[in-house]
Amino acid sequence: MTDAITVEHLSKKFDISKLRKETQFREALVNFAKRAIFRSKDFKEEIWALNNVSFSVGKGEIVGIIGRNGAGKSTLLKILSKIMYPTNGKINIQGRVGSLLEVGTGFHWELSGRENIYLNGSILGMRKKEVKSKLDAIVDFAEVERFLDTPIKYYSSGMRLKLGFSVAAHLDTDILFVDEVLAVGDVAFQKKCLDTMKDLRNSGRTVIFVSHTMSTVENLCPRVLWFDKGELRMDGRSSDVINHYISQFGEIEAKTKFDLTDVPNRQGTGIIRYLGIEFLTLDGEPKEHIYCGDGLKVRLYYKVNKPISKPEFYFNMKTDVGSRVTTFGTALSGHEIQTLYPGTGYIDVDIEFFNILPDRYYMNLWINTCDVLITENDINHDGIDCGAAINVEVPNSNQLSNELEKTCGLANKGFDKWWGVMFIPCKWNFQGLHTSNILTKNV
Amino acid sequence: MGNNVTAATKFGFIKEFWQYRELFYFFIWRDVKVRYKQTVLGALWAVIQPFSTMIVFTIFFGKFAKMPSEGVPYPVFSYSALVPWTFFAGAVGNSGNSLIGNSDLLTKVYFPRFAIPASAALSGIVDFFIASLILFGIMIFYHIPFSWSLMFWPILVIPLIILSLGLGMVFSSLNVRYRDIKYTIPFIIQVLLFITPIIYPISILPERYQRLAALNPLTGIIEAFRSTVIPNKNVDFLLLAVSITVSLLIFLLGLAYFRKTEKEFADIV
Numbered sequence: 189m190t191d192a193i194t195v196e197h198l199s200k201k202f203d204i205s206k207l208r209k210e211t212q213f214r215e216a217l218v219n220f221a222k223r224a225i226f227r228s229k230d231f232k233e234e235i236w237a238l239n240n241v242s243f244s245v246g247k248g249e250i251v252g253i254i255g256r257n258g259a260g261k262s263t264l265l266k267i268l269s270k271i272m273y274p275t276n277g278k279i280n281i282q283g284r285v286g287s288l289l290e291v292g293t294g295f296h297w298e299l300s301g302r303e304n305i306y307l308n309g310s311i312l313g314m315r316k317k318e319v320k321s322k323l324d325a326i327v328d329f330a331e332v333e334r335f336l337d338t339p340i341k342y343y344s345s346g347m348r349l350k351l352g353f354s355v356a357a358h359l360d361t362d363i364l365f366v367d368e369v370l371a372v373g374d375v376a377f378q379k380k381c382l383d384t385m386k387d388l389r390n391s392g393r394t395v396i397f398v399s400h401t402m403s404t405v406e407n408l409c410p411r412v413l414w415f416d417k418g419e420l421r422m423d424g425r426s427s428d429v430i431n432h433y434i435s436q437f438g439e440i441e442a443k444t445k446f447d448l449t450d451v452p453n454r455q456g457t458g459i460i461r462y463l464g465i466e467f468l469t470l471d472g473e474p475k476e477h478i479y480c481g482d483g484l485k486v487r488l489y490y491k492v493n494k495p496i497s498k499p500e501f502y503f504n505m506k507t508d509v510g511s512r513v514t515t516f517g518t519a520l521s522g523h524e525i526q527t528l529y530p531g532t533g534y535i536d537v538d539i540e541f542f543n544i545l546p547d548r549y550y551m552n553l554w555i556n557t558c559d560v561l562i563t564e565n566d567i568n569h570d571g572i573d574c575g576a577a578i579n580v581e582v583p584n585s586n587q588l589s590n591e592l593e594k595t596c597g598l599a600n601k602g603f604d605k606w607w608g609v610m611f612i613p614c615k616w617n618f619q620g621l622h623t624s625n626i627l628t629k630n631v
Numbered sequence: 632m633g634n635n636v637t638a639a640t641k642f643g644f645i646k647e648f649w650q651y652r653e654l655f656y657f658f659i660w661r662d663v664k665v666r667y668k669q670t671v672l673g674a675l676w677a678v679i680q681p682f683s684t685m686i687v688f689t690i691f692f693g694k695f696a697k698m699p700s701e702g703v704p705y706p707v708f709s710y711s712a713l714v715p716w717t718f719f720a721g722a723v724g725n726s727g728n729s730l731i732g733n734s735d736l737l738t739k740v741y742f743p744r745f746a747i748p749a750s751a752a753l754s755g756i757v758d759f760f761i762a763s764l765i766l767f768g769i770m771i772f773y774h775i776p777f778s779w780s781l782m783f784w785p786i787l788v789i790p791l792i793i794l795s796l797g798l799g800m801v802f803s804s805l806n807v808r809y810r811d812i813k814y815t816i817p818f819i820i821q822v823l824l825f826i827t828p829i830i831y832p833i834s835i836l837p838e839r840y841q842r843l844a845a846l847n848p849l850t851g852i853i854e855a856f857r858s859t860v861i862p863n864k865n866v867d868f869l870l871l872a873v874s875i876t877v878s879l880l881i882f883l884l885g886l887a888y889f890r891k892t893e894k895e896f897a898d899i900v
Contacts, residue, residue, distance in 0.1 A: 202898065213809035266897065270741040273894040290739045298665050310657045311740055 198277030252409030283362030292352025455571035658750035677758035726799025
């Protein structure tokens with residue numbers, strides 16, 4: 189197999205101090221004079237976005253790239269696409285390259301849909317002839333035929349995204365670099381986008397795909413590269429790499445009590461902060477294990493630094509592949525909290541019936557307020573990614589399991605993550621034998 | 632290497648630019664189209680700018696200041712210089728701001744970066760030709776005979792493009808790094824308007840200063856434009872040659888600076 193892409197000892201350095209300072213020409217002049225007179229050394233703040241990365245990708249391979257924010261994924265894609273220049277290292281690419289880092293790059297709002305298809309297509313590297321021959325397919329895919337000659341400023345944002353993706357989907361190059369541009373539009377269109385991506389697998393093209401959604405990566409890419417702090421951490425079969433990545437990603441130990449006072453990288457204004465999260469019994473007693481079907485009280489400890497009106501508390505649950513299971517939020521349950529004044533406190537949420545199947549789950553926590561007066565946007569005050577992890581366990585006493593069986597029909601066999609992330613209480617009623625196949629017809 | 636585009640060799644970028652010529656054409660097409668689409672007056676804008684300036688100049692410099700105008704009515708004298716000047720000022724201004732105006736393109740797709748300031752500079756060419764048509768109307772109005780030398784009018788736009796491209800490349804790449812360059816471009820253009828023989832004929836300058844003025848590449852080009860219109864005014868070939876040489880030098884320096892800095896556009900824009 190010949191290699192389509194070879195990357196050798198690739199590094200990219202960003203000089204942050206240079207980016208931040210001297211954005212004005214006169215400042216640059218002043219600093220230059222200062223350096224000349226005082227011979228002071230420049231204070232340098234450098235970041236290696238990529239550090240000595242080497243790998244190769246064979247012709248026709250589909251490779252996924254995963255890693256946390258700031259791991260260097262986007263920088264790598266930009267260097268491969270020649271948008272950025274590497275500081276060190278070599279790249280060799282065999283074949284015509286197309287890169288999709290954004291949907292609808294270069295769209296001009298005053299131009300019509302048709303004109304933008306040509307413009308965008310040519311920006312992505314298509315020939316005019318090529319766009320012309322694919323125009324019908326593009327328009328069809330984007331579902332915009334009625335508005336083809338309307339300036340896209342009158343389009344809804346969803347329509348613009350669809351149009352952008354359609355042009356991109358018809359880019360026909362040997363090598364394709366794709367950033368996570370998939371999740372665009374409504375659900376039906378998203379599915380269409382994913383199907384298009386799946387078709388890539390059979391097209392014999394070489395694809396490098398950057399994504400945060402583990403399930404998508406696992407679905408699309410047989411091979412995955414994991415980047416961590418600018419370095420290639422792991423390269424291998426997608427399921428292996430993803431499992432390693434996840435075990436690292438969920439490095440927090442599963443417990444029932446978490447101290448959140450010293451969490452790094454938290455977001456938000458800091459007017460109000462989470463201090464901790466604790467899982468209790470419904471009676472408020474400490475709990476060591478969380479069982480499927482339990483009654484659960486989740487206690488959120490917080491500290492208010494400045495008076496805050498109507499804060500909304502949220503936390504969600506995610507699986508180890510990052511899919512959201514559910515979100516708990518005061519505002520989601522219609523519970524409004526009045527103004528809170530500086531001090532500490534806690535808020536409880538009672539979950540009568542925790543019908544989540546045994547597995548490990550991760551929690552994001554955040555606090556928002558809604559700026560009703562001006563923008564109607566949410567303002568984020570605290571945000572913690574993966575602040576807590578819990579193991580939901582199989583109920584250990586037969587009695588409990590029998591209880592569950594009686595009340596909601598969940599038998600021992602059902603306590604397996606193979607079935608999903610949750611079960612819905614239900615009751616089966618056998619209605620006897622029928623000789624013909626009927627579906628409540630003529631009943 | 633396969634058939635992928637490479638700009639690694641010294642002159643590879645020329646070949647590469649050729650491969651991206653359609654995109655270049657689309658950029659110009661976009662700018663022209665958007666300009667005429669967004670305005671009520673459309674193509675009239677191309678004319679209004681030099682024409683109204685000509686009227687103001689005629690009133691203040693022609694009528695009140697009694698500026699000599701080389702044997703033709705002052706409106707013909709000033710408008711014949713204002714048409715190329717308007718193109719130049721627009722080209723330098725547009726291309727000087729073009730890179731920061733297209734920062735989304737710079738960080739999301741690859742194409743020869745040169746296409747952005749170049750297309751921004753060239754998109755004014757349509758305006759130039761529309762404004763030129765009005766010039767011929769003004770000449771007919773004042774009974775100025777058309778001479779064979781008028782054939783050079785459209786050709787002279789080439790050195791003007793080269794000059795504005797050179798300046799545009801320097802300004803646009805400086806603009807990416809230093810955001811206050813944006814404010815200096817109009818100022819520089821304004822100064823150039825006064826040190827170039829547009830309002831006045833070069834002959835009113837003392838001999839010594841005429842030689843100095845020749846170093847301004849606009850002088851020779853604008854003078855040449857004017858000589859294609861004014862009867863009995865001969866093209867000063869030496870002056871034009873100096874201007875073209877200086878323009879080419881500015882272009883090459885601009886290109887070299889642009890090529891040197893374009894590598895970090897995506898990092899800092």
